[in-house]
Amino acid sequence: QVQLVESGGGLVQAGGSLRLSCAASGFIVRSYNLAWFRQAPGKPRNFVGAITSNGGSTSLVDSVKGRFAISRDNAQNTLYLEMNSLKVDDTAVYYCAASRYSISSSPMDYNYWGQGTPVTVSS
Numbered sequence: 001q002v003q004l005v006e007s008g009g010g011l012v013q014a015g016g017s018l019r020l021s022c023a024a025s026g027f028i029v030r031s032y033n034l035a036w037f038r039q040a041p042g043k044p045r046n047f048v049g050a051i052t053s054n055g056g057s058t059s060l061v062d063s064v065k066g067r068f069a070i071s072r073d074n075a076q077n078t079l080y081l082e083m084n085s086l087k088v089d090d091t092a093v094y095y096c097a098a099s100r101y102s103i104s105s106s107p108m109d110y111n112y113w114g115q116g117t118p119v120t121v122s123s
Contacts, residue, residue: 001026002027002112003023003024003025003114004022004024004097004112004113004114005022005024005114005115006020006021006022006096006115007020007022007023007117008117009093009118010118010120011120011122012086012120012122013121014086014087014122015085015086016086016121017082017083017085018119019080019081020080020081020083020094020096020117020119021078021079021080022034022036022078022080022096022114023078024077024079024096024098024112027098029077029098030077031100033050033052033099033100033103034050034053034096034097034099035047035048035050035097035104036070036079036081036094036095038090038092038094038095039116040091047106047107048064048081049070049081050099050103050104050105051070051071051079051103052103055071058070058071059103059105061105067083067084067085068081068082068083068084069081069082070082083119089121090119091119091121092118092119093116093117093118094116094119095114096114097113097114098111098113
């Protein structure tokens with residue numbers, strides 16, 4: 001049974017930090033590219049960043065560059081998102097996703113999804 005379970009979300013003040021984790025199981029995690037998306041209320045699900053299957057390459061959207069970092073531990077089948085200097089606009093539900101074939105900003109290219117973890121940044 002494929003599972004992606006996010007954790008680490010919560011309420012934080014602007015300027016603060018959070019570290020999200022995504023524990024994956026039920027598939028060969030090290031063979032998949034992994035990504036983070038986020039969805040604010042009433043808005044579409046947007047790409048945050050991705051990392052290749054071997055962790056050798058990462059991609060982040062411009063709005064989080066310099067503040068967020070994406071990493072993975074294939075020995076632990078876990079994906080991470082380190083978020084620093086958080087802004088109110090970062091408030092959203094954060095989802096992890098896995099893609100067998102592509103590292104993409106399109107949700108349509110991802111095969112598996114987690115249930116999301118909410119992040120709220122207060123001013």
